[in-house]
Amino acid sequence: MAGSDTGVRASADGGAPDTVKILIAGGFGVGKTTMVGSVSEIRPLRTEESLTMASLDVDDLDGVEEKRVTTVAMDFGRITVSDDLVLYLFGTPGQQRFWFMWNDLALGALGAVVLVDVRRPKSSFAAIDFFERRGIPFVVAVNGFHGEHPYPVEDIKEALTLPEDVPVLLCDARERESSRDVLIALIDLLIAQAAATAG
Amino acid sequence: MGGTDRSGRLVRPFTLTGGRTRPSRADFTLITTVTTVDPQPETGARPQPEHLRILRLCERPMAVAELSARLDLPVSVVAIMLSDLLEAGRITVRAPRSVTTPDTDLLQKVREGLGRL
Numbered sequence: 578m579a580g581s582d583t584g585v586r587a588s589a590d591g592g593a594p595d596t597v598k599i600l601i602a603g604g605f606g607v608g609k610t611t612m613v614g615s616v617s618e619i620r621p622l623r624t625e626e627s628l629t630m631a632s633l634d635v636d637d638l639d640g641v642e643e644k645r646v647t648t649v650a651m652d653f654g655r656i657t658v659s660d661d662l663v664l665y666l667f668g669t670p671g672q673q674r675f676w677f678m679w680n681d682l683a684l685g686a687l688g689a690v691v692l693v694d695v696r697r698p699k700s701s702f703a704a705i706d707f708f709e710r711r712g713i714p715f716v717v718a719v720n721g722f723h724g725e726h727p728y729p730v731e732d733i734k735e736a737l738t739l740p741e742d743v744p745v746l747l748c749d750a751r752e753r754e755s756s757r758d759v760l761i762a763l764i765d766l767l768i769a770q771a772a773a774t775a776g
Numbered sequence: 777m778g779g780t781d782r783s784g785r786l787v788r789p790f791t792l793t794g795g796r797t798r799p800s801r802a803d804f805t806l807i808t809t810v811t812t813v814d815p816q817p818e819t820g821a822r823p824q825p826e827h828l829r830i831l832r833l834c835e836r837p838m839a840v841a842e843l844s845a846r847l848d849l850p851v852s853v854v855a856i857m858l859s860d861l862l863e864a865g866r867i868t869v870r871a872p873r874s875v876t877t878p879d880t881d882l883l884q885k886v887r888e889g890l891g892r893l
Contacts, residue, residue: 593809593837593870597886616893622845624806627852648850653806653841658889662873662882665807665839685805685872687886757893764887771878 594657598665599760600682602708603692604700605671608720610652612692612750613666616757617654621668625650626678649678666760669704679707688714688763692750695719695726698736705737714767716744718759724749804855806841809870810834817865827857827866834867 601609614621627648652668667686669679683689689708693701698719708715719726719733726747734745744762749755804810812834823831826847833846840858844851861867873882 593811593868595873596807596809596839596870597873597875597882598807622842624841624844625850627850651841653845655839655842656889656893658886662885662889663839664886664889665841667806667841682806685807685875687875687883753893757890761887761890764883764890767878768880768883768887771880771883774878775880 594661594663596663596665598667598686599763600667600669600679600686600689601692602669602679602689602701602704602715603671604694604697604702604704607671607692607694607697607701608750609668609671609692612690612718612720612748612756612759613652613654613668615751615753615755616656616760617666618657619655621652621654623650623652647675649675651682676703676707683708683711683713686713688716688767690759690763691715691717693717693719693733693737695721695728695733698733702737705739709740714763714770716746716759716763716766718746718748718750720748720750724751803871804840804851804858804869805872806851807839807872809837809839810843810858811837811868811870813866813868820864823861823864823866827861830854830857830861831866837870 601612603609610621625648627646649670651670654666656664656666658664667682669682689704691701691704691708701717705715705717707713717733717737717739719728719730730745730747734743737745739745744766746759746762748759810830812831814835816831826849829847830843833843838846840851840854843858844854847854858867858869862869873879875882
């Protein structure tokens with residue numbers, strides 16, 4: 578069982594805390610790093626992953642693959658939940674051409690926040706689509722422009738053609754409390770789903 | 777399209793890893809936690825300078841992503857160096873909490889932690 582597993586690891590890892598992660602996704606320039614930074618206990622850090630991509634039009638017969646190396650940057654922050662549990666927040670790369678990166682990022686995530694720019698909601702379509710297709714739980718947080726929210730939640734929900742059960746919140750990613758409330762809404766969704774699964 | 781990033785910036789880190797581009801062992805995710813073994817084993821080859829930097833940074837547990845950011849090296853490169861250190865018995869690693877099955881206790885704990893922010 579998982580319980581005994583944890584015990585064994587705890588004795589061999591120098592008292593390292595458990596770690597979990599949440600993804601902050603959305604279109605380019607929607608405020609992902611701003612949100613990470615507003616709730617993180619550390620200034621957001623940037624990590625780079627270099628990815629080797631096999632090119633799609635490979636001639637298998639000669640056994641030589643043409644490969645390209647590309648670098649993807651991710652910003653992330655940290656919230657120490659308790660002595661033995663640390664939550665990491667990862668901003669997904671915003672550029673569309675890095676969507677393939679999200680598969681690795683999404684692996685093992687509790688869930689995701691999809692940030693939506695109130696002026697350009699469509700720029701977050703790809704992110705919504707990604708999490709919907711993979712069945713990864715997410716909430717949608719509409720980031721106001723200078724904190725302004727000209728449209729009601731219902732209009733945005735309709736514009737994004739979101740399923741009824743996806744929570745939509747209005748937020749100001751610059752504000753710690755606002756960003757925190759978005760994360761809490763995600764956790765509440767996860768708790769509700771867990772309860773439903775347990776039946 | 778990209779593909780022009782084959783600069784010295786990327787070439788040099790891989791010389792730190794003896795040309796290998798994949799960890800020889802273990803799966804180092806972004807939030808796998810690394811801790812330096814104390815005291816260090818006295819056998820084996822002397823760690824290289826970059827390895828020593830990792831050992832210093834991980835005197836207290838540190839996640840791979842954070843290590844990568846602080847070393848200013850790509851995650852994939854850091855993971856290879858961590859494989860070396862793990863094989864040499866110089867670090868211990870802790871895998872992330874599994875989230876494949878819903879864990880209400882864990883979620884409650886996260887919620888309470890966020891509530892304190």
